[in-house]
Amino acid sequence: MTNHARDNYLIEGLRRLGSVAIFLLQLLAQSLAAFARPRLLVKQIYNAGARSLIIIMLSGLFVGMVLGLQGYDLLQRFGSEEALGIAAALGLLRELAPVVTALLFAGRAGTALTSEIGLMRATDQLTAMEIMAVDPLRYVAAPRFLGGVIAMPLLAAIFSVIGLYGAQLVGVQLMGVDKGVFWSQTQGSVALHDVSEGMVKSLVFGVACSLIAVHEGYHAEPTAEGVALATTRTVVASSVLTLLLDYVLTAAFL
Amino acid sequence: MRANRTLEIGTGLFVLLGFAALLFLTTQLPASGLKFGGAKAGYHVTADFDDIGDLKVGSPVSMSGVRLGEVSGISFDPKDYKAVVTMRIGLQYNQIPEDSYASIQTQGLLGGKYIGLSPGGLDTYLKDGSRIDQTQSAIVLESIINKFFANYSSGKGSAQNAGSATPGKPSDNSGKAESHQ
Numbered sequence: 388m389t390n391h392a393r394d395n396y397l398i399e400g401l402r403r404l405g406s407v408a409i410f411l412l413q414l415l416a417q418s419l420a421a422f423a424r425p426r427l428l429v430k431q432i433y434n435a436g437a438r439s440l441i442i443i444m445l446s447g448l449f450v451g452m453v454l455g456l457q458g459y460d461l462l463q464r465f466g467s468e469e470a471l472g473i474a475a476a477l478g479l480l481r482e483l484a485p486v487v488t489a490l491l492f493a494g495r496a497g498t499a500l501t502s503e504i505g506l507m508r509a510t511d512q513l514t515a516m517e518i519m520a521v522d523p524l525r526y527v528a529a530p531r532f533l534g535g536v537i538a539m540p541l542l543a544a545i546f547s548v549i550g551l552y553g554a555q556l557v558g559v560q561l562m563g564v565d566k567g568v569f570w571s572q573t574q575g576s577v578a579l580h581d582v583s584e585g586m587v588k589s590l591v592f593g594v595a596c597s598l599i600a601v602h603e604g605y606h607a608e609p610t611a612e613g614v615a616l617a618t619t620r621t622v623v624a625s626s627v628l629t630l631l632l633d634y635v636l637t638a639a640f641l
Numbered sequence: 642m643r644a645n646r647t648l649e650i651g652t653g654l655f656v657l658l659g660f661a662a663l664l665f666l667t668t669q670l671p672a673s674g675l676k677f678g679g680a681k682a683g684y685h686v687t688a689d690f691d692d693i694g695d696l697k698v699g700s701p702v703s704m705s706g707v708r709l710g711e712v713s714g715i716s717f718d719p720k721d722y723k724a725v726v727t728m729r730i731g732l733q734y735n736q737i738p739e740d741s742y743a744s745i746q747t748q749g750l751l752g753g754k755y756i757g758l759s760p761g762g763l764d765t766y767l768k769d770g771s772r773i774d775q776t777q778s779a780i781v782l783e784s785i786i787n788k789f790f791a792n793y794s795s796g797k798g799s800a801q802n803a804g805s806a807t808p809g810k811p812s813d814n815s816g817k818a819e820s821h822q
Binding site: 429430432433436437438440469476480538540541542544545547548551565567568570571572573574575577579582585586 | 651
């Protein structure tokens, strides 16, 4: 049967899509139960969120600084370097923070999730839980999924703030844009819906990336090679899906 | 137990940071948000303008191109139909003549507005709560263009200017033509 399925990529793709969709519904059904066990959830928020802080903050700072440099270089050709704050803030809030955070999250936390659950599968820990009538979906998968979903918007918000600071650092301290102008122009042009657009995006990316990571691990082939393959697939699928969803969401918001 | 403690502290720190960032983005970044970061030292001066263009709170106040302070508040006077701009000027700049002149100017071609102060001649100086009487409103680009077109269609002066400019050109051209030959 597997041979037959492997011959037919279309059917295999459909099967995987259906499997992910069913998995998402199962996770959502277990989510309330996961909230009833906050300790498990807190541990996963720590793993997905707190341990990604350093990489998110460092990346945010440098992305913001690059934005400051590039934005300044471009805007001063038109004599409007005062608009640097707007360019940096909108670029970060609406695009860069959700997308880059999701890509980093897939690489940093997604791989950890997949390989952890995949190894549990390979070492029969999940099967053991099932035998003990402990639902691994509820105790292993759902808290990890929810932890990622909760952590992502917070990480994106931190990314935005640090990035804005980085842009300000380069634009104001290095390039000499007036600080008051930088912030007043930014505040004058950023609306609340720009912030919420970024938050909705990162929430969607959080669901997508966590779902893929947990699903790949949960359904990994129980061998060393299978776990490695699943980890790779997590990064590739999360990245591509993030960028694809980003286009769809941007088109929907504009 | 100890590992559990660091885990909880780390998570708490992360969630706190995340919500602090969210709070900053939702309240501080849009202009409608609250301002924090205590009042800076300085004294406040007001001025009435007919039109402030897109002057914003935080726009700089400068004299001779040097930044003295910033706009700290903008409100509307419903009696005179004027914009009342409050400026915060640094304490060290305490010798600005009382009859100084405030005008709204533009940075760059499309840039933000700022208030430029030109010194007056009095020996009494601006202090906290003073009001600058002489002001000039923001120059709105559209109104200049409108004026230009109004002059252009009615005035003959511009047409004569154009006429006097033309004779120069043919002679230039002929000069070039000769040198080519």
